[in-house]
Amino acid sequence: MKSEQEEQYVPKATAKRLPVYYRCLKKLADTGVKRIKSQEISELTQIPSATIRRDFSHFGELGRSGYGYEVDYVVEVFHEILNVNKIINIALVGVGNIGKALIANNFRRDDNMKITCAFEKNEEESGKILSGVPIYSVAQMKSVLSRENIHVAISTVPSEHSQESINMLVDSGITSILNFAPGRVVVPSTVDIRYIDLTGEILTLVYYDGKLLPPIIKNK
The missing domain is CATH 3.40.50.720 (NAD(P)-binding Rossmann-like Domain)
Known part of the structure; x- marks a missing residue:
């Protein structure tokens, strides 16, 4: 049986942006960044912060209002969604x-x-x-x-x-x-x-x- 996350419909435009988010956040994680807000992701990716928050909302509660996102956790979620290790x-x-x-x-x-x-x-x-x-x-x-x-x-x-x-x-x-x-x-x-x-x-x-x-x- 598929999980709610797998059954959740994700717009094609959102799916196209996922690799951009993943690469950006993975680079931040590799440099030791632990937490980030959507506005900061926006500055790095040139994607509007409102779009980022809407995109992320398709995958559950990835962050908290006023707090931002735990970088390692979001990287882990997107790593699994994108099946990065697949040959x-x-x-x-x-x-x-x-x-x-x-x-x-x-x-x-x-x-x-x-x-x-x-x-x-x-x-x-x-x-x-x-x-x-x-x-x-x-x-x-x-x-x-x-x-x-x-x-x-x-x-x-x-x-x-x-x-x-x-x-x-x-x-x-x-x-x-x-x-x-x-x-x-x-x-x-x-x-x-x-x-x-x-x-x-x-x-x-x-x-x-x-x-x-x-x-x-x-x-x-």
Whole structure:
């Protein structure tokens, strides 16, 4: 039977902020900080204190009004929620410039999360080993992912071929996908997919940058 904490609905926006809170509080705990208030967390994370308090409220009584939060306790709670110690092996599809950069970096900040295999349509790339990561032909995807028991994947395939890439991943048992192609694809309801849209993010930054500029005064 699931506990109340496990059954509690957590908004996606809150879930996305949990790693930010965890990293911030873990760093504080490592430096000996014992207690902190939401306003102080806000200053460190640039997340409004009201949002922090609302996010934390989804996980029970983590703190007390006027007192703040016991850092070690909140770190322990978020450590369990995020399952930080779980080993996560990740498959990568598309060994172009972005794919190669991801393999070269390979989550250096997290020892429990690694790209362990990659797939490429270009047969000239298959059979190679890049920064310790073997590159396979896409034809080998299902057998390799089944053998390695991998359920998380990153796709860097361009938009025009993204749906085909995602279909192959889903057919191979992948249930969580990070897609670097901005175009939306169709996946079953049992598959969680997130998008990295670099162009869209830059355009958003440019838009808000313009909003922050002083108005142009025209000469009469």
